[in-house]
Each structure stands twice: as structure tokens, then as C-alpha cells.
Amino acid sequence: MTLFSKSFVRGLQRRVWTETKQHPQWKSEARAARHSAPRTAQSRWRWLVPLLAIGVTATAKGAALALPILLAWSATLMFFRAAQIQQLFFAHSESTPFSQFPVTEQFVFRHAARRLLRTSLWLGVDVLFFLAAFAVRIRSEVIAESLLFAAACAVGIWAAAIGGAITLVWIRPGFPFGIISGFALSFGWVGILIVSSAKLLTPASIYTGYESFRWCLPTGWVCMLIEPWLQGNHAPFIAPLALLAGLAVATVLAARSLRRAFNFWPPTVESENSSEPLPAEVPVTRVSEIEDAVTSRIFLSAQDWTRGGFLERTAARWLTLREHRVMNLALILPPGWTAGYPYACLFLIATPTVAWLAQSFGGVRPEWILVLGTLAGLGIITPLFGGAWTAFDLVRVAHRATAVCNFWPVSLREMRGCVLKLNLVRFLFALPCWLCAGASSTAFFAAPISQGIIIAGKSWLLVLALQLFFLAFKYSASTNDTSSGFLFVTLFGAICFSIVAAAGTAVFLSVAAGSFLHWLIAVAVVALLSWLLETAYRRAWRAQQFDLLAKSGGVPVA
Amino acid sequence: MRIELAGISKVYGRKRVLDRIRLEVPAGRIVAVVGLNGAGKSTLLHCLAGLLSLSEGTIFYDDEAFTRERVDLRMRFGFLPDFPVFFNHMMPLQHIGMALRLYEKDGRGAEDRVLDLLRGFDLMPVAGTPMVALSRGQIYKVALTALIAANPELWLLDEPMASGMDALGLREFRERARTAAAAGATVIYTTQILAVAEQFSDEVIVLHRGRLHAHGPVASLHADGELESVLAGLRETA
Numbered sequence: 001m002t003l004f005s006k007s008f009v010r011g012l013q014r015r016v017w018t019e020t021k022q023h024p025q026w027k028s029e030a031r032a033a034r035h036s037a038p039r040t041a042q043s044r045w046r047w048l049v050p051l052l053a054i055g056v057t058a059t060a061k062g063a064a065l066a067l068p069i070l071l072a073w074s075a076t077l078m079f080f081r082a083a084q085i086q087q088l089f090f091a092h093s094e095s096t097p098f099s100q101f102p103v104t105e106q107f108v109f110r111h112a113a114r115r116l117l118r119t120s121l122w123l124g125v126d127v128l129f130f131l132a133a134f135a136v137r138i139r140s141e142v143i144a145e146s147l148l149f150a151a152a153c154a155v156g157i158w159a160a161a162i163g164g165a166i167t168l169v170w171i172r173p174g175f176p177f178g179i180i181s182g183f184a185l186s187f188g189w190v191g192i193l194i195v196s197s198a199k200l201l202t203p204a205s206i207y208t209g210y211e212s213f214r215w216c217l218p219t220g221w222v223c224m225l226i227e228p229w230l231q232g233n234h235a236p237f238i239a240p241l242a243l244l245a246g247l248a249v250a251t252v253l254a255a256r257s258l259r260r261a262f263n264f265w266p267p268t269v270e271s272e273n274s275s276e277p278l279p280a281e282v283p284v285t286r287v288s289e290i291e292d293a294v295t296s297r298i299f300l301s302a303q304d305w306t307r308g309g310f311l312e313r314t315a316a317r318w319l320t321l322r323e324h325r326v327m328n329l330a331l332i333l334p335p336g337w338t339a340g341y342p343y344a345c346l347f348l349i350a351t352p353t354v355a356w357l358a359q360s361f362g363g364v365r366p367e368w369i370l371v372l373g374t375l376a377g378l379g380i381i382t383p384l385f386g387g388a389w390t391a392f393d394l395v396r397v398a399h400r401a402t403a404v405c406n407f408w409p410v411s412l413r414e415m416r417g418c419v420l421k422l423n424l425v426r427f428l429f430a431l432p433c434w435l436c437a438g439a440s441s442t443a444f445f446a447a448p449i450s451q452g453i454i455i456a457g458k459s460w461l462l463v464l465a466l467q468l469f470f471l472a473f474k475y476s477a478s479t480n481d482t483s484s485g486f487l488f489v490t491l492f493g494a495i496c497f498s499i500v501a502a503a504g505t506a507v508f509l510s511v512a513a514g515s516f517l518h519w520l521i522a523v524a525v526v527a528l529l530s531w532l533l534e535t536a537y538r539r540a541w542r543a544q545q546f547d548l549l550a551k552s553g554g555v556p557v558a
Numbered sequence: 559m560r561i562e563l564a565g566i567s568k569v570y571g572r573k574r575v576l577d578r579i580r581l582e583v584p585a586g587r588i589v590a591v592v593g594l595n596g597a598g599k600s601t602l603l604h605c606l607a608g609l610l611s612l613s614e615g616t617i618f619y620d621d622e623a624f625t626r627e628r629v630d631l632r633m634r635f636g637f638l639p640d641f642p643v644f645f646n647h648m649m650p651l652q653h654i655g656m657a658l659r660l661y662e663k664d665g666r667g668a669e670d671r672v673l674d675l676l677r678g679f680d681l682m683p684v685a686g687t688p689m690v691a692l693s694r695g696q697i698y699k700v701a702l703t704a705l706i707a708a709n710p711e712l713w714l715l716d717e718p719m720a721s722g723m724d725a726l727g728l729r730e731f732r733e734r735a736r737t738a739a740a741a742g743a744t745v746i747y748t749t750q751i752l753a754v755a756e757q758f759s760d761e762v763i764v765l766h767r768g769r770l771h772a773h774g775p776v777a778s779l780h781a782d783g784e785l786e787s788v789l790a791g792l793r794e795t796a
Contacts, residue, residue, distance in 0.1 A: 029767070032573035290651070290676065290685040294669045299651040300659060325659045332645050332656075390645070397609075397639045406609060407643050408660045409633040411626065542627050544611035549604070 050130040057134055064203045066134050066230060067223050068210035070127070074161050074219035076181050077123050081165035083178030084119070088112040089262055090173065109262050117162075124158030135230065149229060156222040160244065163251035164218035170254030173261075209368035212358075218247050305331040309338025315425040323418045326410050330391040330418060337426060340380045344433060347377030352440050370444060374437045382430040383423045384463055386470035391415060394478055400549040403478035412475065412541055419471060427464050434460045458519070465527040468534035475537060481546045559620055559634060559711035559744050560585045561606075566615030568601055568768075575601045577768040578615070583761065585711075588735060588745045590755035592785060593765035594792060599748040600640075602765065603716050606746070607637035619712070633661055635712035640721065642701030646690040650681060650700040653689060657704035668707065675703040678730045695722030706734050713738065715747040719754050732758055752785040766792045 020026045053073065057066045089112055098108045131150035136143055168177065214220030221240035228234060293299050305327060306316040312335065319327060351373025358366040378384070391405035392415075405415060438456020439449045540546065561583040568576040576598045583589055591599045604610040606617060608626045617624045619631050626632075644653055654672055658664040676682050679699040684692055689700065698721035705713065718731060735745045739760075749755050755762055756776050762785065764772040771792065772779045779788050 032571070287682045290682050291673060293651055293686070294673050294676070297669055299655040299672075300664050300668070322662075325662065328656055328659050332648070395643045397641065397643070402609060404643055404645075407637065407639075408657075409629055410660060411629040411632070413627060414629065542625065544608075544626060547610045548626075549609055 050126050050133075053130050054133045058137070064207050067214075067227060068206050070130070070157070071210055071214060071217065071220050071223050074123070074127065074157050075213075075217045078161040078164045078168070078217070078219060079177045079181035081116070081120055081123075081162060082168045082175075083181060085116060085165055085169045085258075086173070086177060088116055089169075089258060105262065109259060120158070120162055123161060124154050127157045128154035149226075153222065153226045156225070157219050160218040160222045160247065163247050166258065167218075167247065167250045167254045170250075170257055205367050209366075212366060212368060218244070221247070305334055308334045308336060311338040311341075311426065311429055314429075315422045318421050318425065319418065322414070323421070326391075326414050326418050327422075329405060329408055329410060330389045330415065332390040335388075337381070344377045344380040347373055347380065348433060348437050348440070351377060352444055355444060367445075370441055374441060378430065378434060378437060381426070381433060382460075382463070383426055383467075386467060386474055387419065387423055387426070389415075389419060389474070392474045392478065394550070397549065400480075401478065402549050406478065406548045412538060416471060416538070420467065423467055424464075427460070431457075431460060458523070461523055462526060465523060466530050469530040472534040472537040475541060478550050479541070479546045479548055480550050481537075481540075559742075560618075561712070561744060561746075562618040562621070564616045564618065566605060566617060567613045568598070568605060568610060569613040574768050576605065579765075579768075579770045581763065581770060581773050583744055583746070585744055586739050586742045587760045588739050588758065589747075589761045589763060590759035591746065591748045591763045591765065592750070592752060592755050592789070593771075594789060596767075597765040598768040599765055600716055601768075602763075603637070603714050603746070603748060607635075607714055608632065609637075634710055635714060636661075636705040636708055636710040637714040638698075638701055638705055638716065638718070640717040641694075642698055644689045644697060644701065646688065648689050649687060650676075650685045650689060650692075650703070653700055654704045654707055657708050661708035661710070663708045671709075672703070672707050675707055675734075678734070679703055679727055680724075693722065695724055695727060698723050699727050702731060706738070709738075709743075711743050713743060713745040713747070715745070717749060718747050719749045719751050752789070756785055764788055764792075 017030075020030050053066075053069050057063055057069065089109075098111075128150055131153050132147055135146035135150045165177075168175070210220075210223075214223055221243045224236060224240040225244075228237075306312050315337075316324070316327075351370060354373065355366045355369045358369060391410070392403050394401040395404055434456045435453050438452035438454075438459075440452070442449055442452025442455070563579050563581050565578045565580050566576060567574060567578050579602070591602060593599050601610060605612060608624065619634065622628070622631060624631050648656075651672075655664070658668050658672075676685055679702065681696070681699055681703060684696060689697060692700070698718070702718070702723075713735065719728065723731065735758075739745055759776065761774060762772070762776050762779060763770065764779065764785075772788065776785060779785065
């Protein structure tokens with residue numbers, strides 16, 4: 001079942017081109033249109049993941065990391081696929097075009113299912129590439145057998161990831177899987193950078209984390225089956241096999257259930273972004289109430305973000321009148337900064353407790369619980385990646401996406417000033433929590449508390465130094481910098497990013513060396529590069545080097 | 559506001575979507591931008607609004623070169639795309655309030671202006687309803703109300719006549735635009751409805767394949783005074 005006959009389309013293309021060639025004007029227009037079509041080059045970067053993974057596991061020390069990497073990678077992709085299933089089968093944005101054609105629901109469902117399988121095949125190919133390289137390296141004497149084994153394992157990982165994704169959507173259809181996978185990537189990177197730099201995360205501890213988590217994830221069960229062959233370990237065999245059999249049954253049940261729940265007819269009112277059901281009829285507000293709201297000027301201050309709490313009020317004191325106006329756009333919804341503190345404290349208290357319980361009763365050192373819990377707690381009160389600002393939200397315009405702020409008389413310089421001021425206030429307020437978290441973590445590892453406080457303080461400073469870097473990424477999301485041939489931004493960004501990451505690592509390595517000067521230079525380098533990147537990008541933005549319209553993939557219609 | 563386009567071009571790959579356009583629009587004019595599909599009408603508007611960068615040339619507003627960082631110039635014009643941008647959970651009154659604050663036009667007297675517009679565009683009954691529950695035409699009316707309440711010197715509107723507004727809304731828009739133009743504001747809008755462009759414009763800009771084909775009062779563009787003849791002639795010459 002295909003959407004169109006390829007031979008029919010090819011035949012038509014030939015005839016159209018034959019006729020077009022006879023008109024010089026049409027011919028030049030057709031060529032120009034072909035050359036102006038957007039190119040999708042980003043997907044090529046996907047190959048870096050298996051290459052990077054192979055590079056990491058190439059050393060004798062890194063060989064133990066093969067399975068943890070495979071588990072983390074396939075788990076993240078499983079969540080990505082779960083998000084894709086939600087998008088393909090339930091978001092309506094993918095199936096809406098079919099509503100104008102005489103097609104059955106079954107046709108649309110099968111089309112979505114084929115699309116899921118086709119696009120997810122790359123997961124298996126990437127895993128195969130990685131496993132084949134790894135297996136051939138460690139079992140070079142039996143290359144043919146290694147390749148065969150790698151192919152079988154890749155199929156297993158792929159099937160477990162897709163099955164897991166389908167089952168997850170079946171169990172929790174409305175769960176934000178896309179956000180989880182995004183956070184998994186971001187937090188994973190930052191967490192690994194910080195913790196490994198502080199030498200808390202060794203290959204042995206990573207393997208301990210893998211051993212704890214492999215039971216929780218379907219792809220981990222496959223990993224357990226291939227462990228004896230790949231690592232020479234004696235992993236449990238019957239239990240993961242039984243779990244995989246259960247997953248197969250659950251996948252079939254889930255797929256049937258999803259098929260029954262599938263309804264491709266789009267809602268009559270645009271409600272994709274609204275979590276609340278729309279009223280059946282639009283309530284007609286009394287005209288006198290509206291007149292009162294306008295004449296009393298309430299409507300001008302209806303969304304006052306400074307009412308949120310102490311932190312919001314303190315931050316607002318730093319702003320000028322104009323900055324207040326700009327922040328009305330940047331913080332349409334109450335930011336909940338003050339309200340986040342109780343939750344953050346709860347996380348920071350519960351994390352060592354859970355870790356201690358896991359250690360006491362599980363008999364393992366659960367470093368990962370401590371790392372992820374602490375990062376999640378601190379992430380609530382600290383804008384780790386520049387913070388969330390509605391002004392940078394993307395909306396779709398003319399089939400492309402742009403930031404909300406681009407429609408209003410607000411300059412990037414103004415936005416930047418406000419965001420940096422408010423982020424700095426939030427960082428300052430969060431510092432005590434960082435230091436406490438550092439102290440409690442090192443106490444858990446039976447290390448000197450002062451070391452934990454130093455590491456926490458320096459992590460805080462590093463993330464603060466990277467704020468401009470993250471801010472540049474926020475501008476970049478709403479521009480066509482990388483797709484308009486503006487390649488140097490990408491290259492420049494990638495190079496700076498690598499240097500910043502390396503310098504950040506150096507900051508923490510110098511902690512171990514005990515050299516205050518080294519640490520000072522390293523953090524200065526991080527801050528300088530972060531500033532340089534943001535300044536260069538902002539200058540390019542100001543010089544109108546690129547459009548403020550980006551690709552609109554997944555962005556809702558305005 | 560006086561507008562001058564000094565040889566502006568927009569190039570995608572090898573395709574020139576706008577090709578060295580030079581024109582001037584005096585203040586107080588209503589200008590319709592027409593052309594066949596793909597002529598570059600929306601691109602021109604996006605360039606004027608600063609969303610698209612220029613490959614060459616400069617845009618001058620009242621003889622001052624416009625760049626993205628010129629918030630002072632940006633505050634003097636309002637841009638409405640064919641699907642206005644709004645926050646789903648906001649009510650029309652909040653949207654209008656936000657616009658007035660950002661344009662710094664929320665001083666005393668703003669409330670009278672807003673009430674007058676809400677009545678004119680028949681938005682009073684829905685002014686306290688979340689925007690997500692409104693129809694497309696009502697949303698456009700809200701966005702238009704916010705723009706007019708901010709009283710910009712230049713209105714940039716993409717396809718307002720195909721925005722879903724009802725007949726009364728369209729009439730109100732035309733009247734408001736006429737009043738604003740009489741007070742010195744410039745109104746530039748794109749449209750495919752030639753009858754509207756003929757009746758509701760002081761000048762017409764005809765774009766064809768990114769080039770400025772014609773610019774001037776409708777009567778001066780063709781012997782029979784009909785825009786359809788002008789556009790039909792464009793396709794025949796291809």
C-alpha cells in the first residue's frame with residue numbers, strides 16, 4: 001500500500017520536463033526552484049554517534065563501556081520513537097492531509113505504521129555498524145561469525161526498542177516522551193561531563209550504573225543476552241529471555257489496542273497545544289464585564305509575572321521599565337521560580353536517601369541515582385540551559401517556523417539583557433542549594449565535604465559561564481543559519497563547543513591537580529569562548545546574515 | 559511613514575525571489591501588492607518586517623535604513639502574517655494589552671481606543687474567551703485590533719482579505735485603514751482579490767517573478783484600468 005505509484009509519477013515527471021524544456025522561461029524557473037529547495041543535511045551527522053561510540057570503546061579501558069553505551073543510546077532512541085508514535089498516530093498533524101481524500105482509516109493507519117518502521121530502521125543500522133565494529137575488534141579470529149552475531153544483536157536491539165516504544169505509548173499515551181528523550185540527552189551530556197571531570201565517574205562506576213538499569217529497559221534485556229559473548233561475563237539468561245517474551249506479547253496487545261484507539265479525523269478546533277478540553281460552545285462573556293476590564297485598565301496588567309513569589313519580585317527590581325515590558329512577552333506564563341524551590345529541596349533531600357536505601361538494601365553503589373536526582377533537583381531552580389522563555393517559542397509562519405519575539409518590536413539585545421539579568425539572579429539564589437547538594441553527595445561517597453562544596457561551586461560557575469553559549473542556541477532555533485548555506489556558523493559553533501567542553505573538563509581536572517591558577521585560566525577560557533560564540537552569532541544576526549524563519553518541523557500552526 | 563526600497567533582492571540558492579526592487583511609497587498611501595503565485599508578495603512583506611534578510615539593497619523608513627536592531631523603527635510599524643501569532647491560553651484582551659505594552663502605547667486613553675475597536679470589530683462578546691476557542695476570522699480581528707490600537711505608522715498585512723474575517727470585519731478594516739492613511743499612516747497589504755485591490759488602494763505594486771513589473775495608481779497600469787488584464791498579460795508573455 002503506497003501513497004502513489006512511483007512509475008506513474010516518474011512518467012509524469014518526464015512529460016512535464018519535456019514540455020518545460022520547450023519554454024526557456026519555464027526551464028530556468030524550474031532549475032532555480034530545484035536549487036532553492038531546502039536540503040536536509042543534518043541527518044548525515046547521525047553517523048557521528050556510532051563513530052564516537054566506536055572511538056570510546058576502542059581503548060582497552062573503554063571496552064567495558066560498550067554495553068552501557070549501547071543501553072543508554074538505545075534507551076534514548078526508544079523514548080524518541082515513543083514520541084514519534086504519539087506524533088504519527090495521535091497528534092493529527094501527520095494524518096490531517098488525508099482527511100481531504102477518499103481514504104479509509106485503515107489506509108492512514110498502515111501508512112503511519114510503515115512510516116514508523118521505515119524511519120526507525122536506521123536505529124538498527126546504526127547499532128549494527130557499532131556492534132559489527134566492536135565484535136570484529138574483540139573477536140578478530142572469527143570475523144564471519146562476529147558479523148552474523150552483530151546482525152542478530154542489532155535486530156534484537158531494534159525490535160526491543162520499537163516494541164518498548166509501542167508498549168510505553170500504550171501504557172501512558174499522554175506521557176511527554178519527546179521531552180524525556182531531550183532531557184536524557186542534555187542531562188546525560190552535562191552529567192557525564194561534570195561527574196567524569198570530577199573523577200567520580202569511572203568506567204567501573206558506569207558499568208555499575210549499567211548493571212542497575214539494564215533490568216529496567218527492554219533493550220537492556222537484549223544487552224544481557226549478548227553480554228556473555230561480547231564481554232565474557234556470565235549474565236542472567238532465563239530471566240531476560242522471559243522478559244523479552246513478555247515484551248513481545250505486550251507489543252502485540254499494545255499494537256492492537258493502538259489500532260483500535262486510532263482515529264485520524266482531525267479535531268474541528270485547533271487544540272493540539274491545549275491540555276484542557278475545549279468547551280462545547282464558546283462562552284459569551286457579558287459585555288459590561290469586558291467594558292469594566294478595559295476601562296479599569298486591568299487588561300494591561302493581566303499577566304504580571306512578578307506576582308509569582310519572592311524570587312520573581314527580587315528579579316523584577318533589577319529591571320528597567322522597558323525591560324519589564326519585554327519580560328511581559330518573555331514570561332507570558334508565571335515562571336514558577338519561587339514555587340520550584342520546595343520541589344527542588346524535596347529532590348535534593350530524597351535523592352541521597354534513596355541512594356542510601358539502594359546501597360543498604362541493594363548492595364550496590366548507586367552513583368547514578370545520586371547524579372541524576374541531584375541534577376534534576378538543581379535543574380528545577382537553575383536555568384541550566386538558558387531557561388525557558390515564551391518569547392523564544394516557535395510558531396509556524398508561511399510554512400516555516402519563527403520565534404514569537406520576531407513579531408513584536410523587541411530587539412535581540414533587549415531580550416539578551418533581560419534574560420541574562422534574570423538568569424544571574426536565579427543562579428545566585430540557587431548557589432546555596434548547589435553547595436548543599438555537593439556536600440551531601442561527597443558525604444555519601446565518604447569523601448571530604450569540602451571537596452564536594454568545591455566541585456559544586458565550580459560546576460555552578462561552569463554552567464553560569466556557559467549561559468551565553470546556550471542563549472546563542474536559543475536564537476539559532478528560529479533562524480535558517482544552518483540551512484541557508486550559512487555553514488560557517490555551524491562549523492564555528494561546533495569548534496567552539498568542543499573547545500568549551502574540553503576547557504570545562506580541564507577546569508575540573510585541575511581541581512584534582514590542586515592548581516588554582518589552572519582552574520582560573522580554564523574557567524576564563526570557557527567564559528570567553530561562550531561570550532565569543534554568542535557575540536559572533538549576535539553580530540551575524542544583527543547584520544542580517546540569515547533569515548528569522550527556520551524549518552517548521554513539528555512546530556504547531558500559529 | 560515614507561518607504562523607500564533601494565534595489566532590494568532576496569536570493570535562495572540560485573533563485574531570485576526578489577530581484578533588485580526599487581520603489582518609493584509616500585506617507586499616507588494604501589498600497590496593494592499583487593502578482594501571480596510565487597511572484598514574491600509575501601517575501602516582500604517579510605523583508606519589510608525584518609523576518610527575512612536582504613541579499614542586497616536597503617530598506618529605508620523615513621530615510622532611515624532599517625535593520626533588525628532598530629527597535630525605534632520597528633515600533634513604528636506593525637506586521638500581521640496571514641495566520642496571526644498568538645498564545646493559545648490568552649484572551650483577546652490580554653493579547654491586546656501585551657501589544658500595547660510592547661509598543662509602549664498603553665498610556666491614558668488606550669482603553670477608549672481599545673473599546674472602540676472591540677465594538678467596531680464585533681469582539682465584545684468574545685473578548686474574555688481564550689483565543690484557542692475563537693474562529694480564524696475572530697483571531698485575525700483580535701490581531702488587527704491589537705495592531706490598530708498600537709497606532710503604528712506603517713501597517714504590513716499579508717492577505718487580510720483572505721483572513722476569514724466576515725463582511726462587517728472587512729468593512730471595518732477598510733474604514734480604519736482609510737482613517738489611518740488620512741492621518742499619515744501607510745498601509746501595505748498583499749491580496750489575490752483584484753477587485754479589492756482596484757477599489758481599496760491608492761497605489762498598486764505588481765510583482766512578477768520577483769521583479770517589480772508595475773507600480774502606480776490602478777488606472778495608470780493598463781489601458782482598460784483592470785488589474786486582471788495586467789496579470790493575464792504577464793502569463794502570456796511567459
